[in-house]
Amino acid sequence: MLKEAIPGATTISVLWNPSEPVNVVEWDAIQGASTTVGVRLLSVPVRQTDELGAAFATARQGSDAICITGGAFESNNSDRIVQLATQHRLPAVYGFREFVAKGGLMSYGTNAPGMYRRAAGLIDRILKGAKPSELPVEQPTSFDLAVNAQTATDLGITWPESLNARVTDVIR
Amino acid sequence: MVAVDAEAPLSRLSSDSDGVAARRRRGGLFRKYAALFACLVGGILVTGGALEGYLSFQDHQAHLVVIQQERAKAAAAKIEGFIGEIEHQLTATVRAPRLAGTMTPEQRRGDYLRLLRQAPAVLEVSYLDANGREQERLSRISMDGPRGDLDLSQDPRFLQARRGGIYYSPVYFRNESEPYLTVALADEGRDPGVTTAEINLKLIWDIVSRIQVGRGGRAYVVDRDGQLIADPDISMVLRRTDVSMLPQVAVARTAPARSDEARQAAVARDSQGRQVLAAYDTIDPPGWIVFVEEPLAEALAPLYGFLLRALALLVIALGATVVISLALARRIVRPIRALQAGATRIAGGALDQRIEVRTGDELEDLAEQFNHMTSELRTSYSTLENRVEQRTRELAELNHTLEDRVRQQVDDLERVGRLRRYLAPQLADLIVSSGDESMLKSHRRRISVVFCDLRGFTSFSEAAEPEEVMEVLGEYHAVLGEAIRRYEGTIAYFQGDGVMVFFNDPLPQPDHAEGAVRMAVFLREGVAGLVRAWRRRGHSLGLGIGVAVGYATIGRIGFEERYEYTAIGSVANMAARLCAEAADGQILISEPVQGMVEELVETEQLGTLTLKGFQHPIPALNVVTMRDARRPAT
Numbered sequence: 001m002l003k004e005a006i007p008g009a010t011t012i013s014v015l016w017n018p019s020e021p022v023n024v025v026e027w028d029a030i031q032g033a034s035t036t037v038g039v040r041l042l043s044v045p046v047r048q049t050d051e052l053g054a055a056f057a058t059a060r061q062g063s064d065a066i067c068i069t070g071g072a073f074e075s076n077n078s079d080r081i082v083q084l085a086t087q088h089r090l091p092a093v094y095g096f097r098e099f100v101a102k103g104g105l106m107s108y109g110t111n112a113p114g115m116y117r118r119a120a121g122l123i124d125r126i127l128k129g130a131k132p133s134e135l136p137v138e139q140p141t142s143f144d145l146a147v148n149a150q151t152a153t154d155l156g157i158t159w160p161e162s163l164n165a166r167v168t169d170v171i172r
Numbered sequence: 173m174v175a176v177d178a179e180a181p182l183s184r185l186s187s188d189s190d191g192v193a194a195r196r197r198r199g200g201l202f203r204k205y206a207a208l209f210a211c212l213v214g215g216i217l218v219t220g221g222a223l224e225g226y227l228s229f230q231d232h233q234a235h236l237v238v239i240q241q242e243r244a245k246a247a248a249a250k251i252e253g254f255i256g257e258i259e260h261q262l263t264a265t266v267r268a269p270r271l272a273g274t275m276t277p278e279q280r281r282g283d284y285l286r287l288l289r290q291a292p293a294v295l296e297v298s299y300l301d302a303n304g305r306e307q308e309r310l311s312r313i314s315m316d317g318p319r320g321d322l323d324l325s326q327d328p329r330f331l332q333a334r335r336g337g338i339y340y341s342p343v344y345f346r347n348e349s350e351p352y353l354t355v356a357l358a359d360e361g362r363d364p365g366v367t368t369a370e371i372n373l374k375l376i377w378d379i380v381s382r383i384q385v386g387r388g389g390r391a392y393v394v395d396r397d398g399q400l401i402a403d404p405d406i407s408m409v410l411r412r413t414d415v416s417m418l419p420q421v422a423v424a425r426t427a428p429a430r431s432d433e434a435r436q437a438a439v440a441r442d443s444q445g446r447q448v449l450a451a452y453d454t455i456d457p458p459g460w461i462v463f464v465e466e467p468l469a470e471a472l473a474p475l476y477g478f479l480l481r482a483l484a485l486l487v488i489a490l491g492a493t494v495v496i497s498l499a500l501a502r503r504i505v506r507p508i509r510a511l512q513a514g515a516t517r518i519a520g521g522a523l524d525q526r527i528e529v530r531t532g533d534e535l536e537d538l539a540e541q542f543n544h545m546t547s548e549l550r551t552s553y554s555t556l557e558n559r560v561e562q563r564t565r566e567l568a569e570l571n572h573t574l575e576d577r578v579r580q581q582v583d584d585l586e587r588v589g590r591l592r593r594y595l596a597p598q599l600a601d602l603i604v605s606s607g608d609e610s611m612l613k614s615h616r617r618r619i620s621v622v623f624c625d626l627r628g629f630t631s632f633s634e635a636a637e638p639e640e641v642m643e644v645l646g647e648y649h650a651v652l653g654e655a656i657r658r659y660e661g662t663i664a665y666f667q668g669d670g671v672m673v674f675f676n677d678p679l680p681q682p683d684h685a686e687g688a689v690r691m692a693v694f695l696r697e698g699v700a701g702l703v704r705a706w707r708r709r710g711h712s713l714g715l716g717i718g719v720a721v722g723y724a725t726i727g728r729i730g731f732e733e734r735y736e737y738t739a740i741g742s743v744a745n746m747a748a749r750l751c752a753e754a755a756d757g758q759i760l761i762s763e764p765v766q767g768m769v770e771e772l773v774e775t776e777q778l779g780t781l782t783l784k785g786f787q788h789p790i791p792a793l794n795v796v797t798m799r800d801a802r803r804p805a806t
Contacts, residue, residue, distance in 0.1 A: 036317055125407075139346075139347065139350050139374075142292055143312045143313065161282075162281065162282075162285065165282065165285030165286060165288075165289060166285055166288065166289065168289075
């Protein structure tokens, strides 16, 4: 989607934390998708918060846009990440809507609070004696494409019509 | 109540024994009636209640079944709605009317994007051309873009869709855990392409979990193969739980074409083995079945509640029945008891109390009759008493009278007895019967006096044995008595052989002189016979008689118990002296006597006699015979 938003992008950085299994999976998937989309990927692994600044500097230098994977680390440092993206004028796609609310350009992902609620339900069942091994993994059902109009304007991005049809949230 | 008292002990005795028996039977009527009422009304209540209960129970049960069925229908409708919505969206997208020729890929893409937006359940939508090759693909989770190497020309979704209508794939599980459905619809026209969409069925879970089936009930959806595809507990679905063994599922699957009426909610077991009331309905077009289950206990709770309420009401009603029965029986029995008590009282003799019964019906009448009877009894009692009293009084009086009479008779008898001693018996009787003794009071009258005694008696009595004397006297007296009686003379006194008799007193005898003389004559003749007999026995006796007439004072002299009715006067002396002078067989009379009887008697002159007590010599005559010569038999 980032490629659709920024058709001119040839290299897209991917910020990911190798320590997080979630990020690892996502990184693999992105790698698989990059060929289809037709972009080169720049891996920007970050393990600590203080590495973020350097990471973004690297990204700015080597790519046109950045894809922030969706993980706990990224969510914990959301403010910093968004700030850095804005600072470096890097169009970014995030995993959660919350980033876009804070000023990120766009996000495509599931409803995090909803997911957490579901998780709470599962925890409740585990606490009541259900065996985690018997509890099924639940996949998300709804996916949101959130866009920050202001950021888009700031970055001078014209929103393509194809993406327009898929936008679910517009934050101004 | 004198008379009644005498009888009272008897009557009380009988009433007591009856009373004991009555006490034993007491309360029987009350119990009987109370039991009767209670049983009657209670029986009706119970019977009616039972019948009602049974019928209502049936009704309720049928109702519950119907409700459950309706719930299943509603659930099916909701899910059909969901599917229908997707159908609609898909159809609208694929079969949207177009004016200009065939669709360009861009147009199609745009349509698909809209579809994605409008149908959140759609995960992916792709387009297969007429050869079954994917030309376009839009996905929410994977990369867009057609998978050119995919040949779906033999895939059922391609083939079936081209045959017409919407194709619904069997439910499959993505990633081994999520239920999905593939829906395919072909374009219009000849040799069409096919649009396929992957539908995430987790959204049905939302619907199903929101379907309320009581408190403990749930709805779930099962596909054609018996796989659970939607359940309030999503984990059951994601675990691919197989519910085809449940009885209700088996039934539903084997007879999907059953009409609505034939489908009946029934008792079954859920996947935990609990008893539930299960109803189902089919969801077409996919051919799924939605089940609505409610724990049997909960489903039947209203029923039990109803039964409990009915039972409680019945118990209350029965309780009320008992109370009312007791009250009613009391009402009925009380006047009867009053009557009974009253009757007992009456039997016991208490006739002064009224029986009070105010029921305004036949019982009151009966009480009135009782009271009437009681007052009648009272009246007759008092009448009886009065009569008895009267009789007693009368009797007492009669007694008194009798006693008086008897006393009087005794007195009379005594008096007669007494009077008879010296009065002629008839006279005595007359005086006593008349009760008039006034004639015995002292008075003066002209009377004829006869004296007689036996000559030679004194020497005889000295010489003879007492027995002989008594014998002689007895014979003599017998004659004397006869004579006096015959001629109704009054005996003045007896003195051994002498006797004084006078005539014309107390009853007037006009011919008293004649009577006296005749008696004297009779005596002479009577005694003459005796004299001859005495002489033969060796006794020398004779009879001398003197008769005089004149005034004398006559009355009773003596003292109580020994009264003598005698005459005092010279005439008595005269007669006595004349008697003394008379020899045996002589009747000496004075001249006045002669003067009164001279035609009747033959007399001989005896000259004058000098009598003691009389200054002048008295001429005396001897009566020889009566001129009519009545000779007495000897």
